[in-house]
Amino acid sequence: MINNHKEETYKAIIFDMDGVIINSKQHVEAFWLEKLDEHGIHIPEEEREKRFHGRPARPTVNDLFAELDKSTREAIIEECAIHDASVETYPMIPGVDDFIKQSVDAGIRIGLVTSALPGKVNRMLDGLSVDDPFEVTVTANLIENGKPDPECYLLASK
Numbered sequence: 001m002i003n004n005h006k007e008e009t010y011k012a013i014i015f016d017m018d019g020v021i022i023n024s025k026q027h028v029e030a031f032w033l034e035k036l037d038e039h040g041i042h043i044p045e046e047e048r049e050k051r052f053h054g055r056p057a058r059p060t061v062n063d064l065f066a067e068l069d070k071s072t073r074e075a076i077i078e079e080c081a082i083h084d085a086s087v088e089t090y091p092m093i094p095g096v097d098d099f100i101k102q103s104v105d106a107g108i109r110i111g112l113v114t115s116a117l118p119g120k121v122n123r124m125l126d127g128l129s130v131d132d133p134f135e136v137t138v139t140a141n142l143i144e145n146g147k148p149d150p151e152c153y154l155l156a157s158k
Contacts, residue, residue, distance in 0.1 A: 010108050012135075014156050015100075017114035018053065022090035022124050028052055031083045035076055036064060055147055056115045056140035057081065085119025089127040097129050104133045111136040111156045115146050 018024045032052045036043060043051060057080040061073045103110055112134040121139060125132050138156045145151045
């Protein structure tokens with residue numbers, strides 16, 4: 001619950017999406033495992049968290065499929081965008097929808113920073129109980145350097 005005491009004021013909250021607003025872990029891993037299997041590449045289970053999550057598709061593809069030609073890697077990136085946007089709705093992290101609504105009701109400015117593309121963001125928005133609460137949305141296609149580089153957060157803060 002948002003604390004409305006005057007001594008505790010927030011100018012804005014910047015949310016990440018995957019793992020913070022939506023639970024997309026299984027969906028993301030299923031895609032990468034399918035693509036890896038198609039190309040006969042194995043990634044040990046203990047490496048998957050680091051190599052599959054929290055970064056845009058392009059660096060993920062360039063890491064996982066480095067030995068493939070550029071046109072094949074570009075096709076995988078395109079397939080990833082289609083796959084992410086194909087979900088009807090993503091499961092929400094428990095309590096986050098209420099927290100976002102309370103933040104909006106308290107007049108706190110809300111931003112979204114994600115390594116995903118707009119299609120996946122649109123699917124996430126479909127699952128919220130409030131209309132698009134984000135004053136600013138920074139997606140992977142708007143930046144040069146993906147997380148953990150701070151570029152996306154600096155852009156959202158501006």
